[in-house]
Amino acid sequence: MTSLGQYLGLSGVLHAVFAFWALKEALEGRRSSWLLVIGGVVKVGWESIYGAPVATAALIEANVATQAHAIGLIAGLGLALYYHYRR
Template sequence: MLKIKQLPINTTHISGPVLLLILTVFCYFFNENFSQYFVYNRPLIIEHQYWRLITAHIFHTNYAHLLLNALAVILLWLIHGHYYSLFQYLSLTLISALIISISIFIFDPEMLQYVGLSGVLHALFVWGALKDITAKEKTGYLLLIGVIVKIAHEQFFGASEDIASLINASVAINAHLSGALVGLGYYFIPKIGKKFIH
């Protein structure tokens, strides 16, 4: 069973998630005004509108899509917020957003548009689970196994049709896979780098 020992409410722990939530909610309410300039749009990215590779992730298809991702941001903060710092949170969010979009561009050329935080959330999830394991928290293993099973199920059997219907869009299962791999890399690459340096 997941344990939330103490709410991670100090500025260091909460500032990243709060900033992300404010930004996504703002973008949702002004979606009609701004989204056409910022969502992932493959033809426009080919025309050098590269900022879309990052900004696409803070837009959502509808209220249900926003709500699902916002609740996930909050849940991950409750579980792993004590590991967060503003720099770490924003750097992982930005790096995962960029790499996920690049992977979609390269490996999913048929996907012309993409929005949503779910891929980034998978990166945060995997990174947090690995931090749990390092801290000798048994729940870290359960979380990591759970996300591996989820991603494998999506890759072999596809995403839930109920979720696709709810968010009024196809679920980008490869974004989830890419995000999980980024979370893995974000955790292990600095450790490997330190070993080579020392």
């Protein structure tokens, strides 16, 4: 796998893990975690509409994988909902 492929995978997985734990905690009653869920959705939505910040691309010296972020977010939220309702 190329380094870009590894980067895409890591980026998506990080967004999925963040979304999963934020929504899991929110659904378990930790009200402040809803701010994390909303923040994640707004961040990925912003990236999808306007693109990633130029400063972020400069910092990591690569293009930002906004599609991987969106897929990871959706996967994490979906898994958290599945986990919550299966319990």
